[in-house]
Amino acid sequence: MKNLALALIPALLCTAVLLSGCSRDESSAAKTTHRIGISIPSADHGWTGGVVYHANRIKKEIEKENPDTRVIVSTAATSGEQVDRIENLIVQKIDALVILPSEPAPLTGICKKAVEQGIKLIVVDRNLADPIQHLAVVGDNPGFGRAAAEVIAKELDGKGEIVIMEGVQCDVNTQRIEAFKEVLSEYPEMKIIGSGSADWNTEKGLALMENFLQKHPRIDAVWTGDDDVSIGALKAYEESKRNDTKVFVGGGGSREIIKRIIDKDPLVRITVTYPPEMIAVAAQEAVKIIKGAEIEKDLIVVPAVVVDSSNAAEHYHPDSAY
Numbered sequence: 001m002k003n004l005a006l007a008l009i010p011a012l013l014c015t016a017v018l019l020s021g022c023s024r025d026e027s028s029a030a031k032t033t034h035r036i037g038i039s040i041p042s043a044d045h046g047w048t049g050g051v052v053y054h055a056n057r058i059k060k061e062i063e064k065e066n067p068d069t070r071v072i073v074s075t076a077a078t079s080g081e082q083v084d085r086i087e088n089l090i091v092q093k094i095d096a097l098v099i100l101p102s103e104p105a106p107l108t109g110i111c112k113k114a115v116e117q118g119i120k121l122i123v124v125d126r127n128l129a130d131p132i133q134h135l136a137v138v139g140d141n142p143g144f145g146r147a148a149a150e151v152i153a154k155e156l157d158g159k160g161e162i163v164i165m166e167g168v169q170c171d172v173n174t175q176r177i178e179a180f181k182e183v184l185s186e187y188p189e190m191k192i193i194g195s196g197s198a199d200w201n202t203e204k205g206l207a208l209m210e211n212f213l214q215k216h217p218r219i220d221a222v223w224t225g226d227d228d229v230s231i232g233a234l235k236a237y238e239e240s241k242r243n244d245t246k247v248f249v250g251g252g253g254s255r256e257i258i259k260r261i262i263d264k265d266p267l268v269r270i271t272v273t274y275p276p277e278m279i280a281v282a283a284q285e286a287v288k289i290i291k292g293a294e295i296e297k298d299l300i301v302v303p304a305v306v307v308d309s310s311n312a313a314e315h316y317h318p319d320s321a322y
Contacts, residue, residue: 033069034069034070034095034096034291035069035070035092035096036069036071036072037074037089037092037094038055038098038099039074039089039098040075041075041076041102043075043321046227047200047252047254047276050252050254050321052073054276054277054279054280055279062284069290071283072094074086074088078102079102080106083106086107087110090119095120095290096121096122098122098283100123100125103168103170104126104129104171111133115133120135120289121133122135122289124136124138125139125278126138126171135297136300137278138299138302139278139302140302140304141304142175144304145175145178148176148251148272149179149184149223151270152249153183153187153190155247155269156220158187159189160189160190160220160246161190161192161193162190162191162193162219162221162222162223163192163193163219163223164177164192164194164223165197165205165208165223166195166225173225180223193216194215194216196212198226198229200228201232202228202229204229205224205228205229206235207232210240213236220246221245221247222248227252230248230268231256237267249271250268250271252271252274252322253271253273253307253322258307258315261307261312262309262313264309269308271306272304273304274304276322285300
């Protein structure tokens with residue numbers, strides 16, 4: 001019996017070593033796992049719906065291609081809720097935070113906290129109150145505004161009265177409006193007769209268009225600055241039975257508006273892209289950064305593209321969330 005026990009000792013020692021090795025390997029694997037948090041507003045309208053769609057799409061893609069990386073997508077309905085959700089992401093020890101802030105000022109403090117804890121910060125679409133990010137991925141907002149003004153000027157032959165529907169008051173909106181007005185300043189026979197905020201919201205676009213229609217007996221063109229707003233504004237205009245407006249120009253590249261362009265809607269001939277896919281671009285950059293890649297530039301600009309009958313089919317994605 002004693003001999004049997006002695007014979008078993010080497011086997012038990014080998015087993016212990018193997019188990020110990022497994023434990024060390026598992027611990028090592030846990031330490032090398034990367035975590036990326038993506039914090040975005042809830043899908044409260046079409047464009048943000050597209051952002052949520054692409055955030056979840058890129059999560060699957062990154063995790064499939066990088067088994068050592070976990071992506072956590074977090075949505076929030078308000079700025080306060082977004083702050084709370086980011087607190088939770090920090091507790092989960094993320095290595096990088098990709099954020100599309102619902103509002104710049106309320107989100108700046110929590111982002112500073114993340115950076116102070118060594119988290120890489122990638123800001124998408126709009127700036128924070130302080131430039132504390134390691135990288136910004138944005139749409140070409142000045143280009144967006146310029147493109148819209150140029151196509152309206154072309155459609156109206158440089159003459160006419162225009163109303164503007166602004167977005168949420170932030171740097172994105174400011175850059176677009178300033179660039180739009182700068183182009184129009186080159187056309188002395190074009191006049192902005194009304195401007196108001198629709199907050200990139202369909203219902204607010206409808207209500208603002210109703211107000212414009214009551215106030216102005218003639219409107220040659222409408223710049224909604226957003227395809228969701230265009231849908232509301234078009235509904236108000238169609239219900240008014242007026243026929244003075246020549247063109248509505250939105251932005252974003254929603255499938256509904258692009259389908260109208262394809263179908264040769266007389267009022268919807270043009271839009272300008274502002275792709276929600278930029279959230280995916282930011283997430284892919286986050287993967288590179290947390291794996292040691294140098295940040296060669298602190299700004300990536302996704303260009304604005306004019307969509308008309310010549311290229312609408314290329315931009316039409318019937319299965320897209322936006």
